[in-house]
Structures are given as structure tokens and as C-alpha cells.
Amino acid sequence: MSNDILKNTGLRVTETRQVILERFQEKTAAISQSDIEGELGENIDRVTVYRTLKTFVEKGIIHKILDDKGGIKYALCKEQCHPGHHHHDHLHFKCSVCLQTTCLEKNFIPEISLPAGYLKQEVNILVQGVCPNCK
Numbered sequence: 001m002s003n004d005i006l007k008n009t010g011l012r013v014t015e016t017r018q019v020i021l022e023r024f025q026e027k028t029a030a031i032s033q034s035d036i037e038g039e040l041g042e043n044i045d046r047v048t049v050y051r052t053l054k055t056f057v058e059k060g061i062i063h064k065i066l067d068d069k070g071g072i073k074y075a076l077c078k079e080q081c082h083p084g085h086h087h088h089d090h091l092h093f094k095c096s097v098c099l100q101t102t103c104l105e106k107n108f109i110p111e112i113s114l115p116a117g118y119l120k121q122e123v124n125i126l127v128q129g130v131c132p133n134c135k
Ligand SMILES: [Zn+2]
Pocket: 060, 061, 062, 063, 077, 078, 081, 085, 086, 087, 088
């Protein structure tokens, strides 16, 4: 399955790409670069993980989530995203108990209006609270 995703985006299938992609497919919550590094241990170097994540974002396979405290997490794109173009404006939720960040695929960011002269490029909304598992 991970091979198909890689092939569909025209990426060469490498072991690293497969292993990292599988991490995303196993998880429902978003993961950070250091989560991946922690799980893969010494087998993989940081630069490779960083480059792989960057490639996946560019290819529309995963998307970035701005976490609180300036961290970045990533989650699999469930809808049809394409290389160079992500189209989803769903909300992200961070649980303050289990600290998991999840995509709320069915809840969308409301239309945001800006003062004249400002150009909108990206909107990131992180809702913080308690998830159903921790309630
Ligand atoms: Zn996407």
C-alpha cells in the first residue's frame, strides 16, 4: 500500500520512504520528526528523515500541522492532495491530556477575512482541549 502511494506520486520507492510512510499509516494522530527519529532509532539519520518529510509534503502525501510551542507535526493526507497542491482546510485538535494532535477531517476552518492589503496564503488553526479518549 505504501508502495502504491509512492509510485502514484512518481517517487522512487526506497526503504526509508516506505518505513516512514508506514509510520503515518499506522497512526491516527499526527507525528513529529523527532517521534519518527525516536522510533527508527539509529538506523536512519536526521537529515534523511527531514528530507523525506519535506518530499512527502511537496508530493501531497502528508501535510504540516503547526503545533503549540512552535513545533511541527505531520499527518497523512486523506483526501486527494496532489504534488504542489494540498486542498483541505480542516481543523486540528490538540489534546492537553494525552498531547496527541489529530486532524478533524470534517470540521473546516471558517472563512477568514483580512484587512485590505494583506494577502492570505495559509491558515493554520489548532484547537486545544480534551479529546474523547481523555474525557
Ligand atoms: Zn494534503
